Amino acid sequence: MAMIPHERSLVQKWKDKPFALIGVNSDGTDTEEGLAKFREKVKEASMTWRSFRNESTDPTISETWRVQGWPMLYYIDHEGVIRHKDVTKEDEMEKALGEMIAAAEKAAAAPKTAPKK
Amino acid sequence: MSRAVLAASLLLLTPALAIAQASDVKPAATQQDPEAAYKELVKAYNKAISDWRGEVDAAVKKAQAEGTEFPPIVNNAPTKEFVTRAQELAAEYAGKDEAIQFLGFVCKYASKEINAVKKAVQTLAADHATSPAIRKVLPYLAGPAMRFGVVTDPVKGLLDEVAEKHTDADCKAQALLTRGTLRLQTATNDEQRKAAEEDLRKVATVAKDQDLTAQAKDALFEIENLQVGCTAPDIVAKDTDGVAFKLSDYRGKVVLLDFWGFW
Numbered sequence: 001m002a003m004i005p006h007e008r009s010l011v012q013k014w015k016d017k018p019f020a021l022i023g024v025n026s027d028g029t030d031t032e033e034g035l036a037k038f039r040e041k042v043k044e045a046s047m048t049w050r051s052f053r054n055e056s057t058d059p060t061i062s063e064t065w066r067v068q069g070w071p072m073l074y075y076i077d078h079e080g081v082i083r084h085k086d087v088t089k090e091d092e093m094e095k096a097l098g099e100m101i102a103a104a105e106k107a108a109a110a111p112k113t114a115p116k117k
Numbered sequence: 118m119s120r121a122v123l124a125a126s127l128l129l130l131t132p133a134l135a136i137a138q139a140s141d142v143k144p145a146a147t148q149q150d151p152e153a154a155y156k157e158l159v160k161a162y163n164k165a166i167s168d169w170r171g172e173v174d175a176a177v178k179k180a181q182a183e184g185t186e187f188p189p190i191v192n193n194a195p196t197k198e199f200v201t202r203a204q205e206l207a208a209e210y211a212g213k214d215e216a217i218q219f220l221g222f223v224c225k226y227a228s229k230e231i232n233a234v235k236k237a238v239q240t241l242a243a244d245h246a247t248s249p250a251i252r253k254v255l256p257y258l259a260g261p262a263m264r265f266g267v268v269t270d271p272v273k274g275l276l277d278e279v280a281e282k283h284t285d286a287d288c289k290a291q292a293l294l295t296r297g298t299l300r301l302q303t304a305t306n307d308e309q310r311k312a313a314e315e316d317l318r319k320v321a322t323v324a325k326d327q328d329l330t331a332q333a334k335d336a337l338f339e340i341e342n343l344q345v346g347c348t349a350p351d352i353v354a355k356d357t358d359g360v361a362f363k364l365s366d367y368r369g370k371v372v373l374l375d376f377w378g379f380w
Contacts, residue, residue: 007375018370025357026378038357050362056355064350066339067376074374076349080365085345093373100371108369 003071004045006090010097011049018078018104019097023051026062026070078104151215154206155222162199162226169195196228204233207240214250217241221254224261231265238268242275251279252288259299272299280316290324293317294333301336314340349374 011021025038035053042051054060065074073093075084077100084096173191180187200223207219223230223237238258245251255276262272276299279292297316304310317340320333342350352364364372 003375003377007373010373019373020367020370021373021375022364022367024374024376026376035357042357051357052352052354052362053357053359057353061352061354062376064338064352065374065376066335066343070376070378072376074343074349076364076367076372076374078369078371080348080368082343082345082347082349085343097371097373104369104371 003088004047006093008046008048010094014097014101017101018108019101021049023047023049024054024061024065025051026054026060026067075100078107151206151210151218155218158199158202158206158219158222162196165195165199194228196226197230200227200230200233204237207237212244214245214248217245217248217250217254220245221257224254225257227261231267234261234265235268235271238271238275242271242278246275246278247283249285249288251283252285252291255279255288255291255295259295259302262299263302286323287326287329290320290326290329290333293320293323294329294336297333298336301340310340310344 007021010019038051041047052061054062057064065072071088073084073086073088074082075087075096077083083100087093087096169190176188176190203219203222203226207216207223210216210219220237220241223233227234238261241251241254258272258276262269273296276292276296279288280296281289283289283292293316297313297320300309300313300316304313314337317333317337321330324330324333341347349364353361354363355361364374
């Protein structure tokens with residue numbers, strides 16, 4: 001929850017860039033009450049981004065992704081490769097994401113070559 | 118059956134029933150019953166921790182409201198008396214299998230009692246490394262090794278000993294699983310990650326208990342799919358409005374996947 005204001009600013013800053021923030025909320029969105037509480041928080045915090053419902057898979061998403069402490073961040077590049085984990089300092093987050101976005105833009109602008117395996 | 122007979126048979130049954138029920142009730146903790154003493158200890162510990170959490174919550178809220186620093190209670194879980202009690206009980210059964218669970222308790226629940234943990238690990242290594250009862254407490258060892266640097270070596274020594282020399286297959290497998298998990302959590306280079314992977318792969322070849330194999334498989338999934346440089350596993354799930362979507366829908370974009378909670 002503490003990271004949300006900064007995340008909101010990142011989403012705003014890169015709204016025209018190839019960037020998406022996707023949340024996975026792990027606080028009991030398996031019940032209607034849990035979901036209601038979640039929507040309330042989303043509204044309160046002006047979260048505009050999309051969240052997976054953690055319990056909509058079995059095992060849950062956080063179990064599959066072996067999340068043992070919260071918050072836990074995965075940085076996934078435009079090719080779907082994990083580039084960083086657990087970078088949580090604001091300036092380091094911006095630097096890491098900025099570089100990844102630049103790479104994504106470069107790849108999109110480059111003439112199409114055979115896809116990398 | 119007449120009423121009289123029925124009544125008589127009920128009367129006859131009643132005392133037997135009462136005895137059966139009485140024997141179901143757990144006897145009070147005595148020196149003669151280590152199982153009950155252990156349950157009692159865990160129960161009292163859980164109660165104390167739950168009370169303490171309540172006090173911490175109240176103290177944190179108060180400090181936040183007043184803009185003051187958190188009071189010391191926040192960092193002082195009331196573990197000491199329970200650790201001491203577990204040590205006493207372990208001493209009472211010194212050298213016997215019954216001591217193992219109490220030594221395990223010390224490893225699992227100590228918060229600041231580093232010396233107690235160190236001693237418990239040493240006692241487990243010296244007296245109990247070959248007992249089949251060691252299996253149950255092996256999972257508790259990774260935590261202390263992470264929390265208290267000083268016990269890392271004794272923990273590793275014990276895990277090595279059980280993994281290599283124990284005669285029971287599942288004790289061996291559990292030691293490999295705990296050691297592999299610990300190695301994975303502390304790995305800072307590829308060589309160390311490889312050592313962790315070897316331990317975890319070996320679990321399936323050693324274990325009879327399929328649960329151990331399954332746990333090792335989960336840990337291996339992390340090594341194979343969730344490290345930096347791995348292609349992220351796809352997520353096919355629903356969003357919080359019930360709309361299905363996939364992580365791979367976002368290919369071409371940079372994705373920050375944020376596992377978060379309400380705090």
